[in-house]
Amino acid sequence: MNGNQSPISDATIRRLRIMDRSFQALTTGSAWFVLVILAGIIVSLFVGGWQALTEFGPGFLVTDDWNPVTEKFGALVPIYGTLVSSLIALLIAVPISFGIALFLTEVSPHWLRRPIGTAVELLAAIPSIIYGMWGLFVFAPVLSEHVQPWLQKTFGDTPWIGALFQGAPLGIGMLPAGFILGIMIIPFITALMRDVFATTPKFLKESAYAIGATHWEVVWNVVLPYTRVGAVGGIFLGLGRALGETMAVTFVIGNTHRFSPSLFEPGNSIASTLANEFTEAVGHMHTSSLIALGLVLFMITFIVLSLAKLLLLGLESRDSAKS
Amino acid sequence: MRFSPTHVRLLLLAGAAIFGLNACQGERGTNLNGAGATFPYPIYAKWGDAYKTETGVGVNYQSIGSGGGIKQIQSKTVDFGASDKPLSVEELNASGLIQFPMVMGGVVPVVNLEGVKPGELKLTGAVLGDIYLGKITAWNDAVLRQLNPDLKLPDDKITVVARADGSGTTFIFTHYLSMVSPAFREKIGNNTSVAWITGVSGKGNEGVASYVQRLKGSLGYVEYAYALQNRMTVTQLQNRAGKFVKPDSESFQAAAAGADWAGTPGFNLMLTDQPGEKSWPITGATFILVYRQQDKPETAREVLKFFDWAYRHGDKLADALDYVPMPASVVKLVEATWEKEIKDSAGKPVWTATTAKK
Numbered sequence: 029m030n031g032n033q034s035p036i037s038d039a040t041i042r043r044l045r046i047m048d049r050s051f052q053a054l055t056t057g058s059a060w061f062v063l064v065i066l067a068g069i070i071v072s073l074f075v076g077g078w079q080a081l082t083e084f085g086p087g088f089l090v091t092d093d094w095n096p097v098t099e100k101f102g103a104l105v106p107i108y109g110t111l112v113s114s115l116i117a118l119l120i121a122v123p124i125s126f127g128i129a130l131f132l133t134e135v136s137p138h139w140l141r142r143p144i145g146t147a148v149e150l151l152a153a154i155p156s157i158i159y160g161m162w163g164l165f166v167f168a169p170v171l172s173e174h175v176q177p178w179l180q181k182t183f184g185d186t187p188w189i190g191a192l193f194q195g196a197p198l199g200i201g202m203l204p205a206g207f208i209l210g211i212m213i214i215p216f217i218t219a220l221m222r223d224v225f226a227t228t229p230k231f232l233k234e235s236a237y238a239i240g241a242t243h244w245e246v247v248w249n250v251v252l253p254y255t256r257v258g259a260v261g262g263i264f265l266g267l268g269r270a271l272g273e274t275m276a277v278t279f280v281i282g283n284t285h286r287f288s289p290s291l292f293e294p295g296n297s298i299a300s301t302l303a304n305e306f307t308e309a310v311g312h313m314h315t316s317s318l319i320a321l322g323l324v325l326f327m328i329t330f331i332v333l334s335l336a337k338l339l340l341l342g343l344e345s346r347d348s349a350k351s
Numbered sequence: 352m353r354f355s356p357t358h359v360r361l362l363l364l365a366g367a368a369i370f371g372l373n374a375c376q377g378e379r380g381t382n383l384n385g386a387g388a389t390f391p392y393p394i395y396a397k398w399g400d401a402y403k404t405e406t407g408v409g410v411n412y413q414s415i416g417s418g419g420g421i422k423q424i425q426s427k428t429v430d431f432g433a434s435d436k437p438l439s440v441e442e443l444n445a446s447g448l449i450q451f452p453m454v455m456g457g458v459v460p461v462v463n464l465e466g467v468k469p470g471e472l473k474l475t476g477a478v479l480g481d482i483y484l485g486k487i488t489a490w491n492d493a494v495l496r497q498l499n500p501d502l503k504l505p506d507d508k509i510t511v512v513a514r515a516d517g518s519g520t521t522f523i524f525t526h527y528l529s530m531v532s533p534a535f536r537e538k539i540g541n542n543t544s545v546a547w548i549t550g551v552s553g554k555g556n557e558g559v560a561s562y563v564q565r566l567k568g569s570l571g572y573v574e575y576a577y578a579l580q581n582r583m584t585v586t587q588l589q590n591r592a593g594k595f596v597k598p599d600s601e602s603f604q605a606a607a608a609g610a611d612w613a614g615t616p617g618f619n620l621m622l623t624d625q626p627g628e629k630s631w632p633i634t635g636a637t638f639i640l641v642y643r644q645q646d647k648p649e650t651a652r653e654v655l656k657f658f659d660w661a662y663r664h665g666d667k668l669a670d671a672l673d674y675v676p677m678p679a680s681v682v683k684l685v686e687a688t689w690e691k692e693i694k695d696s697a698g699k700p701v702w703t704a705t706t707a708k709k
Binding site for chain 2 (some may be wrong): 199279
């Protein structure tokens with residue numbers, strides 16, 4: 029260290045070796061710690077929800093009763109609400125995010141990329157409760173006065189689809205919750221898509237342009253196949269956030285345990301049921317059912333992420349088979 | 352950073368100072384820990400603050416919800432629990448607890464109706480029940496017009512708003528509706544959270560209030576203090592004596608004064624639908640839970656001293672926050688119960704009216 033050429037002393041080597049070992053132990057420990065926490069969460073959810081799970085059996089997942097007075101609980105409404113609101117969110121967020129990412133990487137002039145990119149990232153930093161308040165006070169009135177009546181008029185009489193748009197246009201319900209969630213996850217999906225789109229090698233795109241391809245053809249036939257795995261990963265990251273989102277949904281979903289096919293009617297999601305009822309749940313069965321509901325959310329997220337992983341693996345192996 | 356001897360000495364000194372301060376506080380009085388209902392949290396916090404400046408005894412109250420309060424006192428992690436829902440005598444005996452009412456409030460229906468001013472719309476309990484059951488669905492329903500011949504009620508749908516989270520407010524409200532409407536008792540029933548069959552639900556008083564303010568033609572229920580502070584359109588209600596009354600601290604006090612506290616074991620009394628011409632029908636008290644047999648009599652004495660102080664000196668603070676203090680007659684009953692029921696392990700009363708004066 030002082031610059032002379034003498035070999036490193038034994039003491040230094042020993043010291044470095046100890047440091048190396050302890051660093052390894054520390055990182056290994058941290059990695060295991062995550063697994064321990066995960067196992068701990070699953071076990072405690074199982075233990076806490078055991079009473080409800082044994083009482084209601086598999087019927088817990090498919091009954092729509094949620095009655096603290098008679099202590100009959102079924103998770104169908106919150107499960108349905110969680111899945112449907114997240115699905116609506118994806119339907120809205122994926123095309124828009126794709127468009128933004130495409131614009132930022134392919135179409136936008138260079139000087140504009142930075143400001144828009146930063147703005148999108150800032151959107152991701154807004155706390156969810158702000159989205160919820162904005163949703164209830166600003167977005168819901170617009171929705172109930174303009175968007176919902178239009179949807180009702182246009183699709184209300186269509187068979188099958190019409191059932192989705194029945195009821196009073198309150199601006200509170202499954203559809204508004206899905207809209208808000210969609211807006212919330214746009215920045216996540218956009219940021220990831222933009223980053224992976226940017227990894228496409230320049231020579232591939234330039235070759236395509238050289239043989240006369242349009243912007244769209246380049247994106248669809250070159251960029252997207254090249255970045256498919258990353259783009260799908262971004263979508264699932266957004267979905268993961270939508271499934272677990274609590275406050276923003278609680279504000280606009282209407283928080284009622286009633287099953288209705290209409291997207292205009294209020295519903296409930298697992299996360300907002302937990303946020304609403306946990307503090308004042310007096311009965312053991314009520315508390316246990318809420319914990320079991322938490323377990324269900326955990327499982328849903330786990331299944332979704334596993335499916336994503338499988339899908340990505342499938343895509344990867346197909347890609348490698350092709351090349 | 353290296354610690355020089357000076358640093359170490361300084362640290363030790365600071366540590367000693369902090370420790371010394373703690374020791375001093377310990378001598379002056381323990382910190383009292385309580386947990387439970389969210390509804391009385393603002394007033395308990397205010398009382399605790401004023402009490403600390405006066406006596407040096409701190410009161411640390413966690414508003415974790417009534418359910419949590421009951422669980423915490425049962426597992427003895429707090430010195431007192433608080434609940435908006437009174438426990439039954441059997442429940443109290445099973446866990447060796449006693450409960451007493453601390454402060455009151457009222458639950459009031461609020462509406463969003465164009466041209467209707469606060470306190471103008473008249474409702475009866477049965478009508479309110481039918482609205483929450485989805486039987487009366489429009490504002491120009493014949494029953495509503497008959498009750499309000501002077502008001503011009505619109506041809507709008509009634510959007511019913513309820514509380515989504517479990518709450519003492521819902522407990523009091525559904526208790527009242529279950530008393531006055533057999534159909535409501537049968538279909539929905541009485542609890543801190545219930546399965547509503549119509550309308551939307553908001554989280555907390557503020558959630559209900561914002562839904563009501565947002566949705567035209569809506570009807571909801573909130574704590575009186577909340578309605579007052581947000582200038583919401585409250586309604587009149589017909590009480591048991593057949594009179595229409597407006598919600599205010601006078602009508603809540605009237606409900607409490609007419610109640611038969613002395614004849615109710617364990618203070619397990621709801622103040623809904625009380626007799627008396629001036630009584631507001633949806634009044635409720637919030638309760639404190641403590642152990643009958645005290646392992647730590649000193650702490651228990653401090654707890655009771657604090658509540659005694661709140662009964663005697665807390666009225667003004669309660670008024671300022673739109674809570675309703677307990678009438679003197681009820682306070683006397685409560686304190687007599689303390690003397691009779693709360694004992695240390697030797698069987699001596701933990702608190703007596705004479706120790707309180709010291």
